[in-house]
Amino acid sequence: MQEIRDRVILQNNTITPGMTYSSLSAYKQQILNDFNNRPNYENEFRIRAATRLVELAKLQSGQHVLDIATGTGLAAIAAAMVVGSTGRVLGTDFALGMLQQAQQRIEVLGLTNTKFEEADANEQELQSSQFDAILCSSAIAYLIDIPTSLRRWHNALKPGGVVAFSCLAENSPTASVLFRTVVKRYGITIPNPNQLLGTPKRCCQLLEMIGFKEIEITTEQLGFYLQNAEDAWAGNAKSAFGLQDVKWSNEQLEQCKQEYFKEINQASTEEGYWNDVTMFFVTARKPSEKVT
Numbered sequence: 001m002q003e004i005r006d007r008v009i010l011q012n013n014t015i016t017p018g019m020t021y022s023s024l025s026a027y028k029q030q031i032l033n034d035f036n037n038r039p040n041y042e043n044e045f046r047i048r049a050a051t052r053l054v055e056l057a058k059l060q061s062g063q064h065v066l067d068i069a070t071g072t073g074l075a076a077i078a079a080a081m082v083v084g085s086t087g088r089v090l091g092t093d094f095a096l097g098m099l100q101q102a103q104q105r106i107e108v109l110g111l112t113n114t115k116f117e118e119a120d121a122n123e124q125e126l127q128s129s130q131f132d133a134i135l136c137s138s139a140i141a142y143l144i145d146i147p148t149s150l151r152r153w154h155n156a157l158k159p160g161g162v163v164a165f166s167c168l169a170e171n172s173p174t175a176s177v178l179f180r181t182v183v184k185r186y187g188i189t190i191p192n193p194n195q196l197l198g199t200p201k202r203c204c205q206l207l208e209m210i211g212f213k214e215i216e217i218t219t220e221q222l223g224f225y226l227q228n229a230e231d232a233w234a235g236n237a238k239s240a241f242g243l244q245d246v247k248w249s250n251e252q253l254e255q256c257k258q259e260y261f262k263e264i265n266q267a268s269t270e271e272g273y274w275n276d277v278t279m280f281f282v283t284a285r286k287p288s289e290k291v292t
């Protein structure tokens with residue numbers, strides 16, 4: 001029962017009535033289990049996604065930027081380079097393992113305009129009209145109530161300020177869609193975390209409803225060939241949208257894993273398995289105050 005309730009949280013990326021504190025904290029713990037143990041988090045894909053988001057946010061020198069769920073600080077540090085010594089960047093995340101890596105990087109780079117703080121984005125209190133830009137790179141799908149978070153970010157932006165986040169198409173990454181399909185045959189239904197913002201239209205509708213204007217969505221293919229099905233299985237299984245809380249025997253687990261490998265192999269060519277990653281880079285503006 002607990003397992004079902006934990007998974008219900010993510011059904012629509014909004015808090016479901018009846019959610020208990022323990023199931024919310026179990027979900028949080030699963031994210032922490034995943035991200036606090038990632039010494040090799042950064043790779044070409046992650047760097048490309050974060051730097052592209054910052055590019056599309058069109059930041060300017062002197063601006064005050066918040067990077068929500070900053071992880072190892074990829075977007076925050078790229079933003080810090082743009083806003084320069086007259087600007088400021090705050091990166092927040094609740095995974096200390098990730099923040100430690102971010103902190104080490106700014107020390108090595110000697111960046112004095114950037115700081116990192118521990119904060120749970122689901123509970124983060126933000127003052128009104130504080131930031132010129134709020135970024136959230138490859139992380140919004142983890143939030144338990146995306147509309148509420150976006151409303152808070154809207155309030156925390158100065159008039160004319162920009163929100164910029166990246167999210168995935170509902171049928172991406174295909175290696176994860178396949179993972180959910182296979183585990184479903186074994187009785188485990190994992191809701192799609194990319195459902196709520198899974199099309200440009202849905203992104204637009206939600207942002208408009210909240211009051212954002214000048215919404216721009218850039219769709220890019222960040223896919224790559226997977227050479228190693230074992231890594232794809234492990235990445236999916238240990239994620240918060242995976243099998244962390246599933247109590248299977250080793251035999252059951254192995255059987256499901258082998259079925260996944262079989263599906264991956266069947267869909268592979270000589271180059272490997274094409275893992276389609278269709279990413280939406282979304283930017284939108286809080287309207288400027290009317291001059292009367």
Ligand SMILES: C[S@@+](CC[C@H](N)C(=O)[O-])C[C@H]1O[C@@H](n2cnc3c(N)ncnc32)[C@H](O)[C@@H]1O
Nearest residue numbers: 035069070071093094095120121122137139142
């Ligand atoms: C895929 S990583 C993205 C990190 C970084 N933004 C990037 O572009 O590389 C997801 C990050 O979201 C963080 N995260 C997930 N839910 C969060 C929450 N409720 N509050 C703060 N951080 C959260 C995780 O700890 C992790 O560092």
